[in-house]
Amino acid sequence: MSAGAPLVVKLGGSTAHAMPDAWWDDLAAHAADRPLILVHGWSKPLRQLRPQYALPSAVLRDRYGNQSRWTTPEVIADIKTVSRTLAGQVGALLDGRGIGHTHVFGSDGLVAAGAGERWWWQGKQLVELDNLVGPITTVTPGAVTPPRPGHCHVVTPLALDPAGREVNTDADRAAAAVAGAFGSPALVLVTDVDHLLIDGRPVARIGAGAAADFRDRGATGGMRKKLRAAGEALDRGVDKVVIGSAPVSELLAERVGTVLTRSGRKEQVSWRHLEFS
Numbered sequence: 001m002s003a004g005a006p007l008v009v010k011l012g013g014s015t016a017h018a019m020p021d022a023w024w025d026d027l028a029a030h031a032a033d034r035p036l037i038l039v040h041g042w043s044k045p046l047r048q049l050r051p052q053y054a055l056p057s058a059v060l061r062d063r064y065g066n067q068s069r070w071t072t073p074e075v076i077a078d079i080k081t082v083s084r085t086l087a088g089q090v091g092a093l094l095d096g097r098g099i100g101h102t103h104v105f106g107s108d109g110l111v112a113a114g115a116g117e118r119w120w121w122q123g124k125q126l127v128e129l130d131n132l133v134g135p136i137t138t139v140t141p142g143a144v145t146p147p148r149p150g151h152c153h154v155v156t157p158l159a160l161d162p163a164g165r166e167v168n169t170d171a172d173r174a175a176a177a178v179a180g181a182f183g184s185p186a187l188v189l190v191t192d193v194d195h196l197l198i199d200g201r202p203v204a205r206i207g208a209g210a211a212a213d214f215r216d217r218g219a220t221g222g223m224r225k226k227l228r229a230a231g232e233a234l235d236r237g238v239d240k241v242v243i244g245s246a247p248v249s250e251l252l253a254e255r256v257g258t259v260l261t262r263s264g265r266k267e268q269v270s271w272r273h274l275e276f277s
Ligand SMILES: Nc1ncnc2c1ncn2[C@@H]1O[C@H](COP(=O)(O)OP(=O)(O)O)[C@@H](O)[C@H]1O
Pocket: 011, 012, 013, 014, 015, 041, 043, 190, 191, 192, 193, 195, 196, 197, 198, 218, 219, 220, 221, 222, 223, 224
């Protein structure tokens, strides 16, 4: 990890429009001193663009049970439309706080994907589909200007597949690949829940092994993908991953949220004790 490595923050599509001014103030204060890459999702803005994206048929599952959007060229075009709008809004919020920005589509050389799966579960049917979704194979930091204090790269996690087609990826896992490739000290996954819950109890800190165990027995939907992404980031040398909904400096200071670390002790979990006023 180099001293100038960027922090990577992934802002969930569930919550990107709902972050309060104080959250942006905090992010801008962080970015004034240190390089920042913000990777965003788009699940909610896409549903707002067209109701069909809220239908169960919009989501497929691969043979491992991982959820994935059914992505056609028309869906890629819609993703690019909502991402341009979102990146413009994020850019304005940062520019207003003295932080410049560049909007980057991962498919413009930053992110490469391998060949996608061909067989997908659509409801209870296994179907062969040319789904434009690929597993991330490479992130090339040299494809963007070097991250620097006072500036934020806003990344839309699309990728190019081996055939040169623009494909969809999972935004959490893309953020993990970006954090690994840039030598980031930390990855922050900002979402619409305050922490990871296990059996209804908020987790303060959990080792990678325990998180992987829980992922396979208890986590669902978006959290399952976040735990997979967190494990991938730690495997790629990121020191810690924090999941939560609070200002980034609070999450990095481990005052709130759930911290995931590489850990020799597989069973390691500590619980967060909530204070109610
Ligand atoms: N064990 C869990 N702890 C916390 N949240 C969970 C858990 N299992 C599933 N979730 C769900 O994961 C969601 C966050 O993932 P997701 O909807 O993909 O958000 P984002 O758009 O921010 O990536 C939460 O809203 C919550 O409903």
